[in-house]
Every structure is written in structure tokens, then in C-alpha cells.
Ligand code: FES
């Protein structure tokens with residue numbers, strides 16, 4: 004066995020600088036959970052399909068189980084913890100809670116991060132198809148998606164978030 | 169119980185916690201200092217003898233603490249108990265033989281998970297591969313490889329059950345036909361995998377767990393027995409947030425045993441988080457079943473009797489709560505039909521695949537699939553519409569309460585009305601005129617419409633499991649029977665109300681519902697009721713039947729909340745009567761106050777009563793001394809022990825579902841799409857409309873998954889083929905039907921204080937069948953037969969091709 008190599012990761016998580024010495028092979032998801040205290044990052048498959056671990060890197064949705072923590076150096080990361088500091092995030096939270104767009108909640112942060120990206124970033128009117136495409140990258144085993152789609156449409160129509168308003 | 173509308177029902181408490189960033193799942197917990205991390209070494213073979221395990225390379229790695237192998241497991245534990253005549257010896261880890269791919273062989277404990285997994289890969293295991301068998305019928309052959317040599321057979325259970333006069337009705341029938349149906353192996357796939365923290369404490373001779381265990385707490389008795397500790401020395405904490413289970417996490421207990429032993433060996437607490445490959449290959453799956461069904465009917469469509477041979481593939485070890493898949497639906501074996509003659513041959517067979525267990529729709533999915541498919545076939549043979557045949561044979565409202573020939577008590581319901589409603593909402597009659605060959609020939613798709621009905625049993629009677637034994641072999645001194653649940657409620661000194669749940673939920677919104685029930689009764693806001701979720705067997709009351717399995721929260725769990733709430737109401741009235749010196753019968757609880765019917769000036773707020781009860785304890789009369797702490801226990805009535813005729817009322821209540829699916833099949837790609845899905849429920853009182861709808865739609869997703877997408881597949885030699893989400897296809901939002909209609913009729917059950925019946929598994933049982941029947945309707949004119957799931961374009965293509973070749977010859 005090679006001796007384990009370690010590296011320093013210097014990044015900003017939800018606006019706060021985080022620096023940590025980690026194994027080079029540490030995944031971004033494990034780094035966020037263990038070093039940055041972001042337990043909203045959930046691992047459903049650890050191979051990039053379920054979407055539960057989705058975070059934003061420099062504003063773009065990424066599956067944190069497929070990235071190494073080392074790749075985050077110099078980038079800004081947003082998790083549900085960060086989204087909930089924003090007005091848009093709070094509106095999303097309200098819609099989800101009122102529409103019962105979650106049951107066990109394990110998939111929820113991933114859906115919210117992708118939806119936040121859609122709602123904040125859209126320059127064109129958001130169509131039903133956009134919503135389906137955004138949510139289609141995530142697996143939920145509880146809701147059957149109907150309530151999540153309803154919450155997403157309500158959020159689009161409310162226009163609280165920056166994009167599309 | 170009052171009926172609630174979505175506008176008055178409270179939003180999700182559990183969801184709010186999540187968005188307040190306060191959720192606590194098992195992976196988030198580090199409840200003990202000095203936690204070590206485990207990785208499980210697993211078998212790459214379906215069947216092999218273990219000759220040697222050499223952990224030396226692993227032990228030499230920095231950070232590795234210890235390696236646990238079958239040797240210690242055998243020494244420190246006993247095989248898990250199970251209700252089967254010929255069980256294999258099932259330990260938490262393979263001892264001298266492995267019997268499925270993924271079976272635990274050893275556990276590495278290290279200072280971190282990465283190191284534990286490195287070390288896992290260095291452990292040398294010398295195997296001698298043996299021939300494997302994965303198909304249930306093959307495993308029953310005398311020439312089949314035997315998994316457990318000492319048994320000399322792979323058949324763990326072989327029960328013959330007879331109800332009514334089967335020979336007579338088969339003799340008198342106008343039409344008799346038989347068919348073989350295959351229900352697939354798939355799982356409910358909770359998005360959160362198994363997670364356990366186990367701590368073996370030798371000084372207290374106690375073992376503690378933090379685990380996302382799905383408590384039917386009878387499994388804790390099995391676990392304690394295996395670990396050779398008294399149940400009282402076993403403590404299990406379930407976190408308030410569990411990322412789904414749907415039955416799947418009931419089978420966590422063998423891993424709890426394994427991690428307890430790993431902790432014992434390591435001398436420190438051990439944490440283990442399962443990964444997805446482990447979950448798909450070695451956690452628990454729905455039972456796959458081959459059914460040979462024979463139907464006897466009259467030419468007018470009247471069903472007379474059934475013969476069913478149920479062949480369950482329970483995997484490498486028959487593991488409790490199996491053989492529940494064979495016997496859980498015994499009281500509702502005949503579904504919602506008035507059929508009085510039934511013969512069942514129930515077989516549980518062990519093969520070289522992962523052990524099976526409860527998964528959403530447990531047993532009813534498997535049981536109704538052949539019945540409901542066969543009814544469609546019968547209708548076809550008689551030139552009748554399947555809906556007509558069903559309506560003709562349904563138990564009528566005037567027959568209810570109805571005692572089924574197998575012992576079930578259907579206490580409430582109007583099955584024809586719910587069925588008619590589903591037919592109306594789906595526009596079934598009109599649609600059915602233009603499906604299959606009747607569709608436009610220039611259309612790009614064939615359309616099909618299909619239906620299914622199901623009795624949805626909720627609140628399992630522990631007693632059913634003993635039908636696995638012949639009446640003469642049952643132990644009269646240990647009569648397992650019933651279903652009970654307890655809830656505690658506290659009133660604090662400021663009038664705050666706290667409800668302590670013992671049901672260990674995993675996404676069913678029980679906290680929201682519990683607060684709603686209590687708040688309604690006391691006339692306060694749901695937000696003013698604190699609900700303590702999760703579970704701790706060390707400090708909360710529980711019994712072996714406690715938990716959230718078999719869709720029992722609405723009927724049993726929530727009824728215990730009502731029972732406790734009624735006690736608290738009674739105590740508040742008694743207290744107010746004492747404090748106000750007023751006749752208790754003239755007092756009422758209204759909007760958070762206790763008011764007098766006689767004098768509008770007279771009354772006390774909940775807060776006042778609470779304050780006096782707490783601050784004046786020294787002056788209270790004896791009957792008020794414990795008025796602020798109540799406990800309500802609900803015990804389901806009418807549950808009995810199997811009689812000598814193998815009849816038993818296997819569930820506390822029985823809901824009903826009638827579904828219609830409309831599908832389209834692309835003529836070129838044979839891609840199947842469900843366009844419309846209509847599901848109508850008779851679930852009694854609905855305790856929270858949005859939560860109930862979420863359960864109906866969630867059940868639909870699980871049913872759709874089994875109908876069209878998900879299957880845990882093995883090669884003939886037992887290699888596991890579906891270990892990632894690229895092979896095991898979970899439906900996303902894009903695969904859901906375009907139009908989903910959920911509706912319900914309300915016929916409260918007298919068996920539950922809530923009047924509620926189950927909602928959680930209902931559509932999971934009907935959706936695979938309604939979809940299969942719709943596909944059959946679409947492709948019948950092509951000569952295709954639908955006898956197994958999941959239905960995939962390639963399976964349809966193979967049949968079509970075989971047909972075309974046949975035509976050419
Ligand atoms: S955990 Fe990263 S996509 Fe599933």
C-alpha cells in the first residue's frame with residue numbers, strides 16, 4: 004500500500020471559508036458532511052444517479068458523491084444550509100412543507116438545490132417541461148413526485164425567486 | 169372522528185424540521201465517544217464452502233482495530249428463530265458456507281470508514297464454489313443443489329390449506345382453467361440505506377443500538393435470542409428521521425446482531441452505513457413467487473372456487489418475519505370476492521439469492537397478482553368485460569360484516585360503490601371500446617385499459633404466522649395473537665401538551681397527524697402540541713406488536729393516540745370539576761378551555777388547570793395526582809388464534825382499493841407508458857388528506873416500479889446482475905402517469921377508535937396488476953400473454969418475435 008496522501012482543501016461553503024486537511028480521495032459529499040457540518044447532504048447511491056447529494060458549485064448543480072473534496076479548492080459551494088439563508092430558499096421550504104412535497108425527507112435537499120438553481124437562474128419563462136427535466140434527475144421513493152411537481156409549479160407561479168420574475 | 173379538509177389540516181411538522189436544518193438521520197448521529205467504523209466482507213459466490221479466512225493483511229494496516237469472522241459469530245450467538253418447519257441455520261454472518269452473493273463473511277472494524285473499506289479488500293477468503301440454484305421451481309427438484317445439507321431439501325415450509333368443498337365446486341363448474349404467474353423480486357428501495365451504531369457494554373451486560381430499524385418489535389425478541397441477552401438488556405434508539413423503509417428496514421436486525429458482535433470484539437462502539445450495492449444485493453427484497461392457479465367458474469361469470477399453489481422464493485435463509493408472505497393475507501385470501509371454496513398449497517423455498525422480507529404491499533402484491541390476472545382471463549374466455557365479472561363477484565354491502573371462509577372479518581365497506589367510482593372517474597366503459605385491436609390502425613400506439621381491486625389488510629394479527637404450522641403442531645401454551653399499541657401524553661405546568669410516539673415512523677407524517685388528532689380533541693392549535701418522534705425502547709413503553717408495519721398507524725397506532733387523548737380529556741374534566749366545584753357531566757372542553765354548560769362565566773383554561781395540577785400537588789385528591797400523565801393503549805379487537813381449520817382473522821381492519829390504469833404501447837419501440845391512473849380507496853376516515861394522498865401516490869410509484877421497471881436479477885449461477893441504479897431502474901418523475909386521480913369513499917371501521925383503515929400499501933398492491941391487465945388488454949390481439957412482471961419492451965418483443973416465427977412456420 005502507498006502511504007496515504009493528504010491534501011489541504013480551501014473552499015467556501017455557504018459563504019464561510021473552510022480549510023481542512025483531508026485524504027486526497029475524500030469525496031466532496033463526505034467532506035461537506037464531516038468537515039463542513041452540512042448534514043443536509045445525503046447519500047442515496049454514491050454513484051451519481053439518485054441526486055440526493057446534489058449541491059451547487061459556483062451556482063451549478065453537481066453530484067457531490069462523484070466529486071473529490073480536493074476539486075472544490077477555489078470554488079464556492081452551496082448546500083441546503085446555505086439556500087435556507089435566502090428568501091428564495093425560505094419560499095421553497097414553505098411550499099414543500101405546505102404541499103407535503105416530502106415524506107421521509109431524504110431526497111429533499113437534492114430536489115431543492117436543483118429547483119433553487121432553476122428558479123433563481125431562469126432567464127426565460129419556466130415551462131412545465133423545464134420543471135420535469137429538473138426534477139427528473141432525482142429519485143424520490145416516497146412521494147410519487149406529484150406533490151413535488153405541485154410545489155415546483157406553485158413556486159414558479161409565485162415568482163419569489165430571482166429568475167423568471 | 170370529524171373529517172378534515174386540506175385547508176384545515178396542518179402542514180408537515182417533519183418537513184419543517186428538515187427546512188429548519190434540524191433533521192437527524194442515522195448517518196448524522198455520533199451518540200457515543202470513540203466510535204469505530206465497520207465494513208462488511210461479503211461473498212462473491214452464490215454458493216461456496218469457506219475453507220480459510222486470513223485477515224492478517226487487514227490487521228496489519230494502520231487504523232484497523234479488529235476483524236470479526238464467522239468463528240466468533242458462531243461462538244457468541246445463536247441462529248435467528250423463525251416460524252418454519254425446516255429452517256436453515258441462519259446467523260448474522262456465514263459460518264462455513266456462503267449461500268448468496270453479498271452474504272456477510274467477516275467485518276472489519278477500523279478508525280474510519282475509508283480505512284475499513286481498504287482493509288476489507290485485503291482479507292483473503294478461500295472458497296470452494298458449489299453449484300447454485302436461483303429459481304424457485306428448480307430448487308424444489310430432488311436433483312437441485314441443497315443449500316442446507318442437514319435439511320436434505322430446500323423446502324422450508326409446505327402447507328396444505330383447504331377451505332370449503334373445493335372438489336365439489338370444481339366438479340360442478342362450467343369452466344375450469346389453470347395458469348402460471350410469476351411475481352418478480354424487487355424491493356421498496358428506501359433512499360436511505362441501513363445504518364447502525366452498536367455498542368456492546370460488558371459491564372452492564374447490555375447492548376445498545378442507534379439504528380434506522382423499522383420496528384416491528386417482535387424482531388427485537390428474535391435479535392435478543394440470537395445475541396443471548398435478555399430483551400431488557402437490549403436498547404434500541406431510532407432517530408426521529410428515517411429515510412424511508414416501506415418494510416425493508418425490518419430486516420436490519422441481522423445486521424444489528426452482526427454489529428453488536430463486531431463491537432463486542434472491538435471493545436468499542438461501531439458504526440456501519442450500508443452502501444447501495446450492499447442494499448440491493450444483501451439487505452432485503454420482496455419475495456418473488458411463482459403461482460399455479462386454477463379457477464372454477466360458471467358460464468355466467470360466477471366464481472366458484474380457486475386452487476392456488478404458492479411457491480415463494482425466500483432466498484438463502486428463511487428469515488423472520490417470513491413466512492409472512494405466505495400467510496399474512498390469510499383472512500383476505502379471496503380478496504374482495506364472495507368465494508367460499510379455496511385450496512392453497514403454500515411453499516417457502518430456499519435458493520441462492522438474498523433473503524426476502526416485507527416490502528410495501530407485503531404478500532398482497534404477490535397474492536392478488538395471479539387472482540386478478542386470472543379474472544381478466546376468465547372474462548375473456550366468457551366473452552365478458554373484466555369489470556362486469558368483478559362487479560358480479562364482489563362482496564355486497566349488505567353482506568358486511570362478512571366473515572371470509574379463511575377467517576377474515578371484513579367489518580365495513582362498499583366495494584361495488586368504490587369500484588363503480590373508479591370506473592366512472594376513468595371513463596372505463598367508453599375507453600374499453602377502443603383499446604387493443606379496436607384502436608385506430610394508423611395510431612402510433614396500442615392502448616389498453618385494465619383494472620384491479622384489492623382488500624388492503626392493516627394491523628397484522630401476530631397470530632397468523634402460526635398457520636405455518638399444522639394445527640396439531642401449534643403450541644397451545646404460547647398463543648401469539650393480537651395487535652396493540654401504546655401512546656403517552658403529558659400535560660406540562662404551562663398547559664403544553666407533549667405526545668410521545670412509540671411507532672418509530674419513517675416518513676409517514678405521524679408527528680403531523682398525532683399533533684392534529686390531539687389538537688382537535690383539546691381545541692388547541694396543532695403547533696401547540698409537541699410530538700416526540702423516533703423511538704427509544706429503553707425509556708418508552710412498547711410490546712412485540714408495536715411499530716409502523718402492515719399499514720397499522722391509522723387504525724392501531726393513531727387509535728392509541730385517541731385512547732390517550734380521551735384519558736387526558738377525562739382527567740381535565742375531572743380536575744376542572746374539582747377546581748370549580750362543578751358537576752363533571754356539565755363541563756366540556758372547547759377551544760383550549762374547560763367550560764360549564766350552565767354558566768358562561770364559569771371556566772378554566774387548559775393552562776390554568778395544568779398550572780394547578782402541577783403546582784398544587786400537595787392538595788390534590790388521589791384521583792387527580794397523576795392526571796397530567798396519561799397512557800393510552802389500543803388493542804385491536806376480534807383478533808384470534810388460528811383454529812383447527814386454519815382460519816384466522818389475520819388483520820385488525822380491511823380497507824379496499826379499486827384502480828384503473830390506462831396505458832399506451834409504442835408500436836415501433838414497444839415502450840409502455842401509463843397515461844392515466846385512477847385509484848379509489850375505502851380507507852375509512854382519512855386522518856390527514858394530504859398525507860393520505862401522499863401514501864396513495866407513493867404506493868402507486870412502488871407498484872409502477874414493479875410493473876414496468878425494477879427487478880433484482882441473478883444469472884443462472886447466482887451472480888447478482890443489478891447492483892447499481894443503471895441496472896436497477898427506479899422510476900423518476902418522467903415515468904409517472906400523466907394523469908393521476910386519487911379519490912376515496914368514507915366508510916369508517918368500527919374496529920378502530922379513529923375509524924381509519926390502512927393507506928400506506930394499498931395502491932402498491934393494485935398498481936402492478938391494473939397495469940399488467942391494461943398491457944394485456946392492449947396486446948391481446950397480437951396473441952401476447954401477460955403472466956409475469958416487470959413488463960419491459962424486450963420481453964414483449966421476445967414474445968412477439970416468437971409468435972411471428974411461429975406464424976411463418
Ligand atoms: S448519492 Fe450522489 S447521486 Fe446518489
Ligand code: FES
Nearest residue numbers: 106107143144145
Ligand atoms: S421523501 Fe423519501 S425519498 Fe423522497
